[in-house]
Amino acid sequence: MYEDTPQELVHDLFSEAVFDRHALGRPVIGTADVISSVTRRSIASFHRAMYVPGNVVVAAAGNVGHDRLLPLLEQAAAKRGDGTAPKRRVRSPLVKTPPPGVRFQRKDTEQYHVCLAAPGIARSDRRRFAASLLDGILGGSASSRFFQEIREKRGMAYSVYTFASQYTDSGQIGFYIGTREENLAACLEIAAAEIADIAAGNLRANELERAKENLKGRIMLALESTASRMSRLGKSLITDTELMSLDRLGAEIDAVEPEALAELAGVLLAPERFSAAGIGPDEDRFLDAVGRINPGIVRSAAVAAA
Numbered sequence: 001m002y003e004d005t006p007q008e009l010v011h012d013l014f015s016e017a018v019f020d021r022h023a024l025g026r027p028v029i030g031t032a033d034v035i036s037s038v039t040r041r042s043i044a045s046f047h048r049a050m051y052v053p054g055n056v057v058v059a060a061a062g063n064v065g066h067d068r069l070l071p072l073l074e075q076a077a078a079k080r081g082d083g084t085a086p087k088r089r090v091r092s093p094l095v096k097t098p099p100p101g102v103r104f105q106r107k108d109t110e111q112y113h114v115c116l117a118a119p120g121i122a123r124s125d126r127r128r129f130a131a132s133l134l135d136g137i138l139g140g141s142a143s144s145r146f147f148q149e150i151r152e153k154r155g156m157a158y159s160v161y162t163f164a165s166q167y168t169d170s171g172q173i174g175f176y177i178g179t180r181e182e183n184l185a186a187c188l189e190i191a192a193a194e195i196a197d198i199a200a201g202n203l204r205a206n207e208l209e210r211a212k213e214n215l216k217g218r219i220m221l222a223l224e225s226t227a228s229r230m231s232r233l234g235k236s237l238i239t240d241t242e243l244m245s246l247d248r249l250g251a252e253i254d255a256v257e258p259e260a261l262a263e264l265a266g267v268l269l270a271p272e273r274f275s276a277a278g279i280g281p282d283e284d285r286f287l288d289a290v291g292r293i294n295p296g297i298v299r300s301a302a303v304a305a306a
Contacts, residue, residue, distance in 0.1 A: 002029065006105075006113040006279040007159065007178055013103040014115035014277035018172060020098040023091035053077040059234030062226040094170045100275040100294065102301040104283045111158075112184050112280035116191070116293060117174025118273040123166040123239050129252045130260045131173065131268070135164045136211045137203075137261075138194060139175050143210075145194045146175060154190075156183040168239050173268050181282070185289040192271060192293050199266035203258050212253050219249060272296055 003009055012027040019025030060069055097119045121127055139146035139162030146160045157179035165172045177187045222228045223246065236243040244252070276290040276297055291298035 003032075006107055006109055007176075009105070010113045010115050010176070010277050010279050013105060013279070014117050014174065014275060015172070017101040017103040017275035017277045018098075018117055018119060019094070019170075020101055022094055022098070024094060024167065024170065057234050057237045059230050059237065061229035061233065093168075097170070099300065100273060100297045102275065102287070102290070102297050103277040104286055105279045106281065106283060107279050108281050109279060111178045111180055112278055112286060112289075113176070113178050114184065114188070114276065114278040114280075114286065114290070115174055115176050116188065116274045116276050116290065117163075117172050118268060118270075118275065120164055120171025120173035120268060121166060122169055122171055123241050124168075125166070125171075127260070127264055128166060130256045130264045131164055131166075131171075132215055133208065133211045133253070133256055134198070134261055134264055134268075135162050135173070136215055137198065137207060138162045141214065145198075146191055149190055149194060150177070150187050156187050156190075160187070160191075174274070181280070181285060184285065185292055188289050188293050195265055195269045199262055199269070201258065201262040203261065208256070208258055208261065212256070215253055216250050220246070 015027070016025040058073055100118070121131055125131075136144065138144055139160060141147070144162070146162065150157050150160045157177050159178040160176065162175040163172070175191055177184075177191065179187050223232075233243065235241075271294045274290075274294045274297065276286075276294070278286040278290070280286055287298050287301065
């Protein structure tokens with residue numbers, strides 16, 4: 001079912017395009033071939049090795065007392081073995097980012113589903129606040145540049161948005177467009193022009209201030225959810241990043257200057273850094289469109305095919 005949903009599957013393709021053979025380029029859910037070959041013994045062996053107290057983080061939020069919770073956890077840990085077992089690295093760190101790549105899967109769809117993305121920043125990078133604001137301004141909401149310019153003003157795409165993921169040692173940043181064949185190249189060119197406009201320092205009146213208020217508001221709303229509070233605690237422990245107070249988060253967001261946003265757009269979203277992934281009926285049409293943004297990846301794809 002997942003592989004038959006192109007707007008979801010294309011995100012796995014672009015992860016492979018960005019990170020190639022590194023673990024970050026593989027789908028979290030696995031592949032049908034690998035899953036079908038896994039035996040009961042291999043699953044049990046993995047569980048015994050990895051699901052031990054030394055590898056587990058427990059986060060709790062809500063109407064729960066720490067003094068009551070801790071003995072329950074200690075009892076559970078005692079049944080699983082030595083609670084001081086060292087952490088095991090699940091994947092090797094990304095030492096060197098692979099060159100931009102291209103992935104395409106042919107499918108008789110009415111629309112082309114395309115992602116252009118580049119390596120991003122790590123969760124501990126101080127620029128992550130600027131990256132979140134850049135994401136919001138470009139394509140994070142219905143008032144964003146991509147949505148307004150591509151969908152609202154021109155009606156060229158039903159779905160267009162940006163995305164950003166941050167890992168312990170790397171990240172991803174990019175955008176998705178779902179559009180008809182005749183609009184594909186124009187949509188990508190409009191997106192590239194909006195990125196270049198921000199990189200040139202051309203923020204519109206109050207654009208950054210609105211993005212800051214929007215981001216702070218979304219953070220506050222998220223913290224009204226007990227599950228979100230729990231996840232926030234757990235992610236901080238798993239990734240060994242500082243757990244900031246709401247006031248500190250607001251101060252960090254407010255401190256982002258327009259120059260920082262422009263610099264980040266120019267560095268992270270430079271056309272030559274883009275990898276591309278697409279699903280649609282014609283690979284040549286896809287390559288022609290993405291080649292207008294980053295000609296280098298099309299040449300690389302041609303060399304690899306040869």
